Amino acid sequence: MTVRLVIAAAASAAAVLAAASADAATKLTVYTALEPEQLAPYKKAFEADNPDITIQWVRDSTGVVTAKLLAEKANPQADVVWGLAASSLMILDQQGMLDGYAPAGLAGIKPQFRDAKDQPTWVGMDAWMAALCFNTVEAAKKNLPKPESWADLAKPVYKGQVVMPNPASSGTGFLAVSGWLQIMGEKPAWEYMDTLHDNIAVYTHSGSKPCKMAAAGEYPIGLSIEYTGAQQKTKGAPIDVILAKEGTGWDMEATAIVKGTKNPDAARKLADWASTTKAAALYTQYYAVAAVTGVTNYPANYPANAEAAMLKTNDFAWAASHRDAILAEWSKRYNAKSEPK
Amino acid sequence: MTANALPLRMKRTGDALALDGALVLLGLFLAVFIVLPLAMVALYSVYDRNDAFVGLANYAAFLDTPSLAHSIGNSLTMALVSTAITTVLAFTYAFAITRTAMPGKGVFKALAQIPILAPSLLPGISLVYLFGNQGPLRVLLMGESIYGPIGIVLGEVFYTFPHALMILTVALSTADARLYEAAESLGAGPLRRFFTITLPGARYGLISAVFVVFTLVITDFGVPKVVGGQYNVLATDVYKQVVGQQNFGMGAVVGMVLLLPAVLAFAADWIGQRKQTALLSARSVPYVPPRRPWCDRVMFALCVVIAALLVGILGTAAFASLIRYWPYDLTPTLAHYAFAEVDETGWRSYGNSLILAGLTAVAGTLIVFAGAYLVERGPAHTGIKAAVRLLAIVPLAVPGMVLGLAYIFFFNHPGNPLNALYGTMGILVLATVVHFYTVSHLTAATALKQLDAEFESVSASLKVPVWRTFFRVTVPLCLPAILDIALYFFVNAMTTVSAVVFLYAPDTKTASVAVLNMDDAGEIAGAAAMAMMIVITSAAVRLLHTGLSHGLSQRTQTWRKR
Numbered sequence: 001m002t003v004r005l006v007i008a009a010a011a012s013a014a015a016v017l018a019a020a021s022a023d024a025a026t027k028l029t030v031y032t033a034l035e036p037e038q039l040a041p042y043k044k045a046f047e048a049d050n051p052d053i054t055i056q057w058v059r060d061s062t063g064v065v066t067a068k069l070l071a072e073k074a075n076p077q078a079d080v081v082w083g084l085a086a087s088s089l090m091i092l093d094q095q096g097m098l099d100g101y102a103p104a105g106l107a108g109i110k111p112q113f114r115d116a117k118d119q120p121t122w123v124g125m126d127a128w129m130a131a132l133c134f135n136t137v138e139a140a141k142k143n144l145p146k147p148e149s150w151a152d153l154a155k156p157v158y159k160g161q162v163v164m165p166n167p168a169s170s171g172t173g174f175l176a177v178s179g180w181l182q183i184m185g186e187k188p189a190w191e192y193m194d195t196l197h198d199n200i201a202v203y204t205h206s207g208s209k210p211c212k213m214a215a216a217g218e219y220p221i222g223l224s225i226e227y228t229g230a231q232q233k234t235k236g237a238p239i240d241v242i243l244a245k246e247g248t249g250w251d252m253e254a255t256a257i258v259k260g261t262k263n264p265d266a267a268r269k270l271a272d273w274a275s276t277t278k279a280a281a282l283y284t285q286y287y288a289v290a291a292v293t294g295v296t297n298y299p300a301n302y303p304a305n306a307e308a309a310m311l312k313t314n315d316f317a318w319a320a321s322h323r324d325a326i327l328a329e330w331s332k333r334y335n336a337k338s339e340p341k
Numbered sequence: 342m343t344a345n346a347l348p349l350r351m352k353r354t355g356d357a358l359a360l361d362g363a364l365v366l367l368g369l370f371l372a373v374f375i376v377l378p379l380a381m382v383a384l385y386s387v388y389d390r391n392d393a394f395v396g397l398a399n400y401a402a403f404l405d406t407p408s409l410a411h412s413i414g415n416s417l418t419m420a421l422v423s424t425a426i427t428t429v430l431a432f433t434y435a436f437a438i439t440r441t442a443m444p445g446k447g448v449f450k451a452l453a454q455i456p457i458l459a460p461s462l463l464p465g466i467s468l469v470y471l472f473g474n475q476g477p478l479r480v481l482l483m484g485e486s487i488y489g490p491i492g493i494v495l496g497e498v499f500y501t502f503p504h505a506l507m508i509l510t511v512a513l514s515t516a517d518a519r520l521y522e523a524a525e526s527l528g529a530g531p532l533r534r535f536f537t538i539t540l541p542g543a544r545y546g547l548i549s550a551v552f553v554v555f556t557l558v559i560t561d562f563g564v565p566k567v568v569g570g571q572y573n574v575l576a577t578d579v580y581k582q583v584v585g586q587q588n589f590g591m592g593a594v595v596g597m598v599l600l601l602p603a604v605l606a607f608a609a610d611w612i613g614q615r616k617q618t619a620l621l622s623a624r625s626v627p628y629v630p631p632r633r634p635w636c637d638r639v640m641f642a643l644c645v646v647i648a649a650l651l652v653g654i655l656g657t658a659a660f661a662s663l664i665r666y667w668p669y670d671l672t673p674t675l676a677h678y679a680f681a682e683v684d685e686t687g688w689r690s691y692g693n694s695l696i697l698a699g700l701t702a703v704a705g706t707l708i709v710f711a712g713a714y715l716v717e718r719g720p721a722h723t724g725i726k727a728a729v730r731l732l733a734i735v736p737l738a739v740p741g742m743v744l745g746l747a748y749i750f751f752f753n754h755p756g757n758p759l760n761a762l763y764g765t766m767g768i769l770v771l772a773t774v775v776h777f778y779t780v781s782h783l784t785a786a787t788a789l790k791q792l793d794a795e796f797e798s799v800s801a802s803l804k805v806p807v808w809r810t811f812f813r814v815t816v817p818l819c820l821p822a823i824l825d826i827a828l829y830f831f832v833n834a835m836t837t838v839s840a841v842v843f844l845y846a847p848d849t850k851t852a853s854v855a856v857l858n859m860d861d862a863g864e865i866a867g868a869a870a871m872a873m874m875i876v877i878t879s880a881a882v883r884l885l886h887t888g889l890s891h892g893l894s895q896r897t898q899t900w901r902k903r
Contacts, residue, residue, distance in 0.1 A: 036858050058850075068843055071589065075753045094391075169585035206861070216473075217668055218473050331408055
């Protein structure tokens with residue numbers, strides 16, 4: 001009786017499995033750190049052009065997705081990474097985890113927005129950058145002038161009014177720091193950070209958090225991401241999104257094929273599609289600066305000077321190779337003495 | 342003489358063999374799902390980022406970090422302060438629920454579960470809304486900031502309270518009335534009775550509660566991440582290494598260091614358990630709290646204050662989910678409950694959470710109670726028992742993030758025969774069972790320790806098979822604790838994030854992960870709304886549990902009354 005039941009159960013389970021695998025569409029497992037609101041439109045647009053492929057998202061914050069990909073190195077689960085920081089993809093590339101592939105639209109990609117290899121292991125989608133979220137309501141209460149530059153931000157008037165991400169926890173924090181080091185030069189940049197440190201009320205672990213704190217009036221100024229600023233402002237937060245006039249550190253979202261994917265054809269189709277003008281038009285619904293030449297669009301409340309403000313010669317290779325040393329120096333200077341005073 | 346004793350001994354040997362076999366199976370389970378994954382973490386701690394063997398270089402680098410002393414000091418301070426506050430509050434509360442005749446005990450017991458019903462993000466959101474720079478209660482902090490040690494302690498006390506309460510309620514709910522009658526007739530006053538009977542009787546539970554809370558605080562990174570500001574603790578150091586810098590070697594080192602409290606806890610558990618004697622012998626008379634108007638009133642007032650704080654924090658999150666834009670637009674709205682629009686998986690993730698929680702409750706309760714029975718009541722060699730007991734304590738000291746990574750390293754390895762588990766609901770269930778193993782095990786063990794060993798020896802001499810005694814006597818006697826454990830697994834599986842976030846696959850994303858993702862995207866109100874859905878679900882299950890416990894205790898617990 002029991003045996004028969006077990007057999008029946010096993011048979012029906014097998015039938016279910018068979019039915020599932022007979023399903024025509026190829027299921028593509030895509031790891032991403034895209035904003036949750038972007039997942040549905042991106043998936044819909046791609047699947048409309050590729051009806052034989054279904055995207056299955058695994059979405060989390062940049063750090064968690066990168067850690068998950070690295071931890072799965074022995075037996076990768078992802079087919080494609082679509083929408084992860086290029087700096088993270090460079091780490092995966094160093095570990096030999098990405099497949100080189102030149103997507104159909106590669107010629108249309110701006111040179112700074114792709115891996116330099118002939119068969120690039122990653123190709124950019126759009127840029128995001130360090131920006132200031134400035135709460136006008138709280139600033140008026142405290143009589144704070146609007147900061148226009150990094151130099152302004154370090155002025156004593158902002159003592160204890162600024163929140164920024166800890167570069168040891170957050171990619172955004174790190175790109176701000178690496179931006180300063182490149183703009184100002186190493187020694188002046190560290191001196192700048194020494195002064196700025198006095199103005200920092202809290203170092204957060206997440207890159208978007210400082211802007212959300214500024215949006216909610218917890219602190220008047222948050223050093224964060226321009227996208228989050230535009231998004232919070234659209235939702236009704238009384239904030240201005242400011243790009244510092246000296247220029248600002250930036251990173252990009254990018255696409256890559258994971259080495260060892262069991263669906264290489266479908267993966268390449270996604271890589272091809274991700275570099276099209278059509279895809280870029282979709283990206284610029286959320287970000288102003290796309291990797292594809294000639295596609296620009298300023299979403300609501302987006303800072304107007306985004307492309308101009310981006311640090312011209314952002315040296316990703318330098319930042320990646322000096323990351324450990326920079327973070328060690330940062331932690332030495334600001335961690336041990338960053339207890340509440 | 343010999344002729345008489347022989348069959349009895351044989352009978353016991355047969356049972357003993359079966360029990361030993363079961364204990365070995367349990368040991369194997371714990372080895373595969375705790376020891377081996379952790380061994381992978383230990384292995385990672387001696388490799389660098391490029392998979393080159395570096396010996397103890399990571400440990401040396403860790404000891405060399407200038408901020409290390411701060412992190413250790415901060416972690417210990419936070420853990421000690423939170424433990425002191427939580428234990429006192431939880432003991433008072435547990436005492437009021439079990440040993441007084443105050444009204445509304447059922448309601449208080451239910452309200453105390455609030456923190457456990459809510460995802461860890463919820464107190465973070467509430468504390469900031471209440472005590473943040475825009476919060477109405479900010480004045481209470483007298484100029485101090487919520488972002489730092491104060492926020493951590495408040496958050497940790499809220500988070501650990503139900504864990505301590507669960508152990509202490511079980512510890513205090515069983516008492517032999519004969520002791521109190523004897524003490525009273527010998528002229529011992531209430532205070533003396535408290536210090537000579539109540540406190541020693543609950544000693545094992547107290548020690549367990551202290552170490553559970555201490556270890557939970559040391560390893561929790563959820564609260565310090567949200568409200569800790571730049572107050573560095575060891576758990577956030579793991580976060581920085583693993584999530585911030587993808588440096589698994591260094592993360593593994595800190596993870597290994599965090600295991601130390603578990604070893605301490607084991608030592609304390611072992612000492613405590615050596616001295617614990619059975620409270621409930623086969624001849625016991627259950628204790629029924631008498632009416633003591635002054636004591637009942639004071640206890641009632643204390644419970645009201647504690648429960649009000651818990652409700653206040655939950656209420657703040659409910660409020661956050663119902664207004665348009667904190668703090669600038671306080672118009673009420675239900676818009677945030679349409680979270681399916683914000684999060685792609687919407688209701689599917691909620692369904693996944695229900696499946697995960699249901700399976701975890703069933704599997705977890707079976708494994709934990711059978712395991713605790715084997716350790717506490719089985720005839721096995723004390724060495725094996727001690728080993729299994731240590732394994733049962735270890736999961737508490739493993740931060741969820743480390744557990745999640747350990748499971749990836751171990752189960753995703755192509756050479757692992759259990760590789761097929763990876764990416765399924767099964768691995769989420771197993772990871773969750775293991776993650777919440779310790780408190781459940783301690784609860785089961787506490788309940789079992791209070792039963793007199795005579796039950797087994799009488800059964801044995803009556804030639805009743807062990808399994809019959811188990812199902813006819815042990816299980817019914819421990820039924821309240823068993824139901825508590827099932828509930829504990831269910832609600833924790835609904836809210837858990839830290840390990841699951843590394844292990845979910847496209848088809849198995851949970852509601853708790855959706856909460857995290859929404860908060861991540863700046864949808865704080867949406868996150869609060871989804872968190873409230875989790876709270877409501879868990880609360881409904883909690884009510885079901887109350888109904889079940891009540892119904893069952895009519896049938897199986899009447900012996901506790903006179």
